[in-house]
Amino acid sequence: MSDISNLPNSKKIILKTRPNGDPEVSDFDIIEEIAKAPDDGEVLVEVQALEIGAWIRTTLNETAFHGSTPIDGTIPALGNGKVIISKSEKFKEGDMVTGPLMAQSYTTMPADFFTKVTNPEIDPFTQIGVLGVTTGLTAYFGIYDVGQVKEDEIVLVSGAAGGVGVLVCQLAKLKGAKVIGIAGGREKCDVLINEVGVDGTIDYKSEDIDKKIKEFAPEGIDIFFDNVGGEILDFALDNLRDRARVVICGAISQYSHHDEVDGPSLYLRLAEKYARMEGFTVMHFEEHYEKASKELLDLHNQGKLKVPFHIEEGIDNFPLALQKLFTGGNTGKLMVKV
Ligand SMILES: NC(=O)c1ccc[n+]([C@@H]2O[C@H](COP(=O)([O-])OP(=O)(O)OC[C@H]3O[C@@H](n4cnc5c(N)ncnc54)[C@H](OP(=O)(O)O)[C@@H]3O)[C@@H](O)[C@H]2O)c1
Known part of the structure; x- marks a missing residue:
């Protein structure tokens, strides 16, 4: 036309x-x-x-x-x-x-x-x-550049069954990490296990989050990739391993009351564990989009990203x-x- x-x-x-x-x-x-x-x-x-x-x-x-x-x-x-x-x-x-x-x-x-x-x-x-700025690219820079995930590390992901979450879980698995996904409801947890391929799940609506983290990671977690914020962030802070990284990707539980955000009360665990908490937006990595997009496309073409x-x-x-x-x-x- x-x-x-x-x-x-x-x-x-x-x-x-x-x-x-x-x-x-x-x-x-x-x-x-x-x-x-x-x-x-x-x-x-x-x-x-x-x-x-x-x-x-x-x-x-x-x-x-x-x-x-x-x-x-x-x-x-x-x-x-x-x-x-x-x-x-x-x-x-x-x-x-x-x-x-x-x-x-x-x-x-x-x-x-x-x-x-x-x-x-x-x-x-x-x-x-899969390949979008707010999906693949966000997950890529968040877990690789900010989180710096390594083989055999334990990664806990909140909002794990969402758009960013499912990709973070898979990108971390591709580096050889063990991944625990937090999601709301059994159905979402089943998708995480059967389709996304995580190692364990926590249904935050019906399970004891702290107890489950300790079951999966008795010595603590190496990375917490946070999409949700609120009390889940505190549970994660209370279960960090030495030199852990907390990646603040988002806080969807807080966006509807932006003027009164519930901040973490256990932030001193960062000092106790020589850990760091770092936020990012995908736009901070704009100059690297091309390289990351290529990698994501390759992974997609090889059938390694199931979204x-x-x-x-x-x-x-x-x-x-x-x-x-x-x-x-x-x-x-x-x-x-x-
Ligand atoms: N840093 C960046 O540049 C960047 C870029 C894109 C997205 N993000 C962030 O990434 C996060 C995920 O975004 P997305 O687009 O992929 O969304 P999404 O995870 O696909 O969808 C949102 C999910 O969040 C959970 N949720 C919603 N309200 C909640 C609440 N009050 N408490 C706990 N969980 C809640 C729900 O899952 P359950 O049923 O499991 O609760 C919902 O399905 C968001 O925080 C977003 O702001 C950041």
Whole structure:
């Protein structure tokens, strides 16, 4: 399509009210309008798949690290899509691109916001769920560069059955570590054992977390990879081995009350165990994306990364998908097929 007199109808998800706690479907509205014609330097992209990431919740606050979404503003989201009209030399019509498409079915933005998908033969869900910035790359830099996992070490992962978690578990296993995954519910723990290949699981909703960590790691853990925060972080701090590393990837249990975060009370264990706690965002590693992406693609092509997906159908279900992320409704990477 390059006919700007015949632009498609586009649906977008906007913020109606700032969530009070976890996001709910009623916090959002769906608006339908004709897609904007691209100006010079812009492209019109048909959105195919969007990732549902916990960072989106933080943008619904009035002040936010990733930028605040205004009331009536379109919800930010990363994803993949196809260029259908190009007014830029960077892309031609039919090119597959990735970037900040936002929660909408068509996006018109400067071409410079997007990167060309270099392996268009790989489906968009694998692109996002395995090779994406907020999935594969986050897991890669978190467990390899920040965690510096080594053979025979014991790695405890919270949010283990989620998008980042399942990849962290597998990347750690590939280095010869022993991996214990924490997740909510027996079903998720079974997926971790049978599909992801971890060595042990802790169902934090029904099991004694401290007792189970001690069973798996009587001498303590070498790495805690934290996606969740809150009390799980304290249990991990209380079970560190000497020279342990605590990797702060995220704290999804805290995002819905960002002004009153529950911090760890056992941080002095870091001193007692000559351990360190280090946070990161994947963007700190931007200059190494290319190398890491290549490695992840190789591992994927060799069948060494098994990633369950949870896909919601249709842009209308974007708010429901975001709600599910905060109620544990997903196993593996949560995405919306637009
Ligand atoms: N540092 C970075 O650059 C970076 C990049 C991407 C993501 N992250 C972080 O990585 C973490 C995982 O993100 P993701 O996109 O892969 O999400 P995800 O793990 O696929 O999904 C969220 C999962 O978190 C658990 N959860 C939700 N609310 C919880 C609560 N109150 N207490 C305990 N567990 C809760 C649920 O699993 P259960 O059913 O098991 O509870 C839910 O399924 C997030 O903290 C995110 O912010 C960081």
